[in-house]
Amino acid sequence: MIRAMRWGIGLLVVAAAAWNSGASAQCAPAPDSPYFFRDLTQRRAEARLAEDRAFFEKLLSATFANRAAFIDGELAAEPAGEDKPVIAVRNFSLLEHRKGFVVTSYQLVEGNAGHWFRDVYQVEDGQWRLASSEIAPPVAR
Numbered sequence: 001m002i003r004a005m006r007w008g009i010g011l012l013v014v015a016a017a018a019w020n021s022g023a024s025a026q027c028a029p030a031p032d033s034p035y036f037f038r039d040l041t042q043r044r045a046e047a048r049l050a051e052d053r054a055f056f057e058k059l060l061s062a063t064f065a066n067r068a069a070f071i072d073g074e075l076a077a078e079p080a081g082e083d084k085p086v087i088a089v090r091n092f093s094l095l096e097h098r099k100g101f102v103v104t105s106y107q108l109v110e111g112n113a114g115h116w117f118r119d120v121y122q123v124e125d126g127q128w129r130l131a132s133s134e135i136a137p138p139v140a141r
Helices: 002-027 034-050 053-059 067-076
Strands: 087-098 101-110 113-124 127-135
């Protein structure tokens, strides 16, 4: 009887661990979900404030046009009239999403100023890379 109880408790522990790991895995955004790209865009904004050149070197595709000039421009951007820089990503959406290719649209707000952007991401060497980024008109909703 004690052996059966131990076996039952052990089975419950294993089942609970398996259920919890499955639940945790479901909470993490997939690498091609809207949340993944929204988070990547926010991390890019934070890297801009931190002047993290290595982040941009890793993020940009090898085919990104004017790669060095783009990174220099991102890192040279001045905060829009505030003592403590504030940057936020708003109105984020995926415009197109197919295997290995994503087009996003969002508003990047710095202080009191905001601009709309359209970014293209593509898979390169098994990683999502920024292939292009441009100022674009807002997306009609």
